Amino acid sequence: MNTTCHSEYLQLVSVFIKPVELAFISNKKLEREWKELNYLSLPDFKNATEEYKNFENKLKSHTINIEYFPANESLSIDSIYCRDASIATDFGMIICNMGKPDRAH
Numbered sequence: 247m248n249t250t251c252h253s254e255y256l257q258l259v260s261v262f263i264k265p266v267e268l269a270f271i272s273n274k275k276l277e278r279e280w281k282e283l284n285y286l287s288l289p290d291f292k293n294a295t296e297e298y299k300n301f302e303n304k305l306k307s308h309t310i311n312i313e314y315f316p317a318n319e320s321l322s323i324d325s326i327y328c329r330d331a332s333i334a335t336d337f338g339m340i341i342c343n344m345g346k347p348d349r350a351h
Contacts (some may be wrong), residue, residue: 259312262328265302266295268317269326279323289323298326 273291280288315328333340
């Protein structure tokens with residue numbers, strides 16, 4: 247079993263992320279959900295994908311182990327914010343109680 251260390255200030259060794267294409271899934275899904283989730287504007291799928299790829303490459307350049315949450319049509323586009331929705335522990339995942347009703351599932 248891997249041992250995890252939970253820190254907000256030490257060097258990042260491993261991280262869970264959810265890339266744009268796994269969270270946003272499609273432009274159609276974005277168009278259905280962005281207003282209800284209080285986004286300021288409709289996210290640009292192509293630009294968001296490119297920006298997230300740069301973020302992911304930055305993590306990789308520091309030899310950080312990256313784990314990926316899978317795509318899931320039943321989750322909202324807010325599932326891209328996986329870090330504040332769950333915490334990995336040595337004993338499993340802790341699912342946080344989100345403030346937005348649409349992020350609670």
